[in-house]
Amino acid sequence: MRIINEMRLDFKATPENEAFARLAISGFMLPLDPTMEELADVKTAVSEAVTNAIVHGYAGGEGMVCIKAAYDESGELQIQIIDRGRGIEDVQQARQPFYTTSIDEERSGMGFTVMESFMDDVDVQSAPGAGTAVRMNKRIRLRDDAVPQRA
Amino acid sequence: MASMELPGGKGDSMLCYEKKKNALTVRLSGELDHSAATGIRRELDALIDQTGVKRLVFDLKGLEFMDSSGIGLIIGRYKLMNRRGGSVAVCGTDERIDRIFKMAGLYQLVEKLA
Numbered sequence: 001m002r003i004i005n006e007m008r009l010d011f012k013a014t015p016e017n018e019a020f021a022r023l024a025i026s027g028f029m030l031p032l033d034p035t036m037e038e039l040a041d042v043k044t045a046v047s048e049a050v051t052n053a054i055v056h057g058y059a060g061g062e063g064m065v066c067i068k069a070a071y072d073e074s075g076e077l078q079i080q081i082i083d084r085g086r087g088i089e090d091v092q093q094a095r096q097p098f099y100t101t102s103i104d105e106e107r108s109g110m111g112f113t114v115m116e117s118f119m120d121d122v123d124v125q126s127a128p129g130a131g132t133a134v135r136m137n138k139r140i141r142l143r144d145d146a147v148p149q150r151a
Numbered sequence: 152m153a154s155m156e157l158p159g160g161k162g163d164s165m166l167c168y169e170k171k172k173n174a175l176t177v178r179l180s181g182e183l184d185h186s187a188a189t190g191i192r193r194e195l196d197a198l199i200d201q202t203g204v205k206r207l208v209f210d211l212k213g214l215e216f217m218d219s220s221g222i223g224l225i226i227g228r229y230k231l232m233n234r235r236g237g238s239v240a241v242c243g244t245d246e247r248i249d250r251i252f253k254m255a256g257l258y259q260l261v262e263k264l265a
Contacts, residue, residue, distance in 0.1 A: 015186035022182075022216070040216075040247060047218040051185040097254070106192065107185075108222035110255050117254060 005031065006070035013054045013063040013083065021050040021067060028069050029077055032140040041118035042077065042138055048111040049081035049134045055102060057085025057132055075140040082133045088126040095124065165213075166194055174206035175199065180213030188220040195228060205237035208264065212243025221248065222255045229260050240264050 007028050011017045022043045029042060046067070053065045066082040088094045095116075100109035115122045119136040126132040167178040177195060181187065199207065207228055211217070229239045242264035244252065252258060 015184075015189065018184045018186050019182060022184075037247075043216065044218050044247075044251075047184055047216075051218070051220070055185060106188070106223040106227040108219050108226060108255055110219040110222055110251075113254055114219050114251060117250070 001072035001074045001076060003070050003072050007068070009067045010064050011067075013058045013061075013065050013085075015051075015054060017065070018047055018050055018054070021065070022047050024067065025069060025079065029071065029140065032071060032075055032077065033143055034140050038138070038140055042079070045115045045118045045122075045136055045138075046079060046081065048115050049136070052111050052134070053081060053083035053085065053132065055107065056088075057083035059086065061085075071140070075142040077138045077140055079136045079138075080133055081136075082131065084131040087128045087130050087132055088124070089128050091124050091126050094126075166191055168198060170202050170204065173204050174208060175202055175204040176208040176210055178210040178213060180215070182216040183211075183214055183221045183224070184216065184218055185220045188224045192224060192227065196231065199228075199231065199235075205232075205235070207232050207237065207239045209239070209241045210243045211241060211245075211248055214243075214248065217248050217251065219251065219255075222251065222257060225252075225257060225261060226255070238262070 009024055011020065025046045026039060026043055029039065050065055057063065063083060063085055068080040068082070069078065071077045093099055095112040097113045098109040100107045112122070112124070115134070115136060119138045121137040123135040124132065125135070165180045169176045175198065179191065183191070209225060225239065225241065232239050240262040244263065
C-alpha cells in the first residue's frame with residue numbers, strides 16, 4: 001500500500017516530553033479519523049516506548065528520542081521510537097511481563113506487554129551501546145466517509 | 152476535600168485527598184504517566200507518613216490517561232502499606248485502566264471497589 005503521510009520528530013529524552021510525544025502522535029493520526037479507543041491504544045503504546053527510551057535507554061542522562069510515523073491508504077499506521085542509548089542486552093528477556101532493571105524507579109516491567117496488547121505488531125531491535133528501535137503497527141479501521149486526505 | 156498542586160506542576164496531574172478515620176482516599180486527575188508518577192509518589196508517601204493511615208484508596212475516576220506507570224505507583228504503595236500492616240484499594244477505574252491492571256494481576260493484591 002502507498003504511504004500517504006509521514007513524519008519525524010526528535011526531542012530531548014526528558015520526562016516532560018512523554019506527554020508531548022502522546023500529543024504529537026495523536027495529532028498525526030487524526031486524519032485517519034480513529035475511534036477514541038484506537039487513539040488511546042496508540043497513545044498508551046507510544047507513552048510506554050518513549051518512557052522506556054528515557055528511563056532505560058538513557059537512564060536519566062542526556063540524549064534524544066526520535067519518533068517516526070507513517071500511514072498508508074489502507075489505514076495501516078507504522079510508528080518507530082528510536083533512541084541512541086545503552087541498548088538492551090537480551091530483548092527476549094526484556095519483553096517478558098514484570099521484567100525490569102529499575103530498582104528505585106518503581107517501574108512495573110509491563111511496558112512491552114502493554115505495547116503488545118494495544119498494538120497489532122511490535123518489533124524491538126536493540127544492541128548494547130547502540131540504542132533501541134521499537135517498531136509498532138496498528139491498523140486503523142477506515143470509515144466509509146473518512147478516507148484520509150492525501151498529504 | 153484537601154488538594155495540592157504537585158511540585159513543579161509536571162505532567163498536568165493533580166492529587167486531592169480526604170482522610171476519614173483510618174483511611175486516606177486519594178483522587179487522581181489528569182494524566183498519570185512516568186513523569187507525573189514521580190511527583191505523586193513523593194507526595195503520597197509523605198501523606199501516608201503524616202497521617203499514619205491503615206487504608207489507602209485510589210480514586211481514578213478523574214484520570215484522562217494512564218500507562219503502566221500507574222501499575223508501578225499502586226504496587227509500590229501496596230508494598231508500603233503492607234509493611235505497615237495496612238491495605239490498598241482502587242475505585243473509579245474505566246475499562247482501559249481495568250485492562251492494564253488485569254495484565255499485571257493487580258487485583259490479586261489490591262481490592263477493586265465499585
